Amino acid sequence: MRPRPERFGAWVRVDDGTLVAVDRTLARALHVEETPLWDDARPEAPALPLEVHVAVTARCPAGCSGCYQSATRDGDDVPFEELARTLDGLAAMGVFTVAFGGGEPMLRDDLGALATYARGLDLVPVVTTSGIGLTPARARTLGDFAQVNVSHDGVGGGYEAVRGYDGASAADRAARTLLDAGVSVGLNHVLTRQNFAHLADTVRHARALGAREVQVLRYKPAGRAASLDYLARRLTQDQVRALAPALRAIAEEHGEGISIRVDCATVPLLSETLTDAAQLARFGVFGCEAGRHLGAVRRDGSLAGCSFVTREPAPAEGSLAERWESAPELERFRASVRERPEPCASCGLRTVCRGGCRIVSEHLTGGFAPDPECPRVLAWKATESAR
């Protein structure tokens, strides 16, 4: 059990990785040390991240048409020593989970050593890969990862439709190689209008492979995906309406056979179905947590609210904790939650959704407007324009 003191009490990580927020009374009973954070007279500081995404390389030969990092074959790796310093800083902040990404992290010979280093700091390391560069020998070095997620955008031609090349069989091979090495595997599934119809089959496929999780990701217009093509790839409104019933049916079909997760950006797309914000918050459902429970460290060591942010970096001066508190780019995210305009301002889901995906908003509106693909936002706009 690992506690992290908070203003409200503490976050506590229990043995299976579940995070539990407890009040001060229970925190004290759990022997969490008395902390200045519990002095209500002190001004409140920004929440510290629970999870941070760390870019370890810009190198990747896949050339996916929608790569949010615009990774290339000639991209640079971040030196191990720099990453170790970053991990030291994140551990000092009390971060629980670090997710390594790229580029293609598997191209690094020291990927397993990075996981081992993170474990030594009591961080939970995870990583996402396309599977390129994965060999049985490499897989055997990855035992310190809590989970490795393999990108797999679908059966039935879905993968090729999303990424521009058919890497489905390579992803399957990578998943099997990892499982053979005893590594827990999940699949990352970027959802677009081209592969939406294959979602249920893809989850069945993932379960048959032995994956323990499928993470469904909204397609986001960052990097090479920030183009006009985005409009032809994002879900249609009919698909958005069908998404919640589809996810519910998939969850019911599989029970505990496989875990299904949706990413922060997908939450607003489900807003017609989700109603009880208090219950969603109680069970850890997160919308846009950029700059709050989620952060990203980019290849140059700069901090961002999430790894899709491509604006100018926050200055990499001072400790990570100092920068987390004061970086203007992070404050921009936080302010956009505090000062949400209508219809978010009066939306009952606001405390969970937090205004929707800023990456989508910025691409489509030029700023952090309410998520223009959220059904509630679309309905509000229709009503306003009919007046």
Added chain:
Amino acid sequence: MTHDEVQSHILAVRRGPGANCSSIGSAVEMLFLSATAGVAIVAAVSAALRPHDDEDPPAETPPVEAPPAPPSADP
């Protein structure tokens, strides 16, 4: 603290960790959770959290070794 008391001090439960490097995820079963299932989850978590010093009775004070009997005055 009893299980019920522990549960009353739990503010949120978040299943994790996800393993995606670009966005933070939430378990779908938590999106569509019934009230009964929610109670079961909190109960399970409270069992993992229950402070041990209240759960187990304090260990008994080890018996002090009896002093050696004084030498008998009896012959």
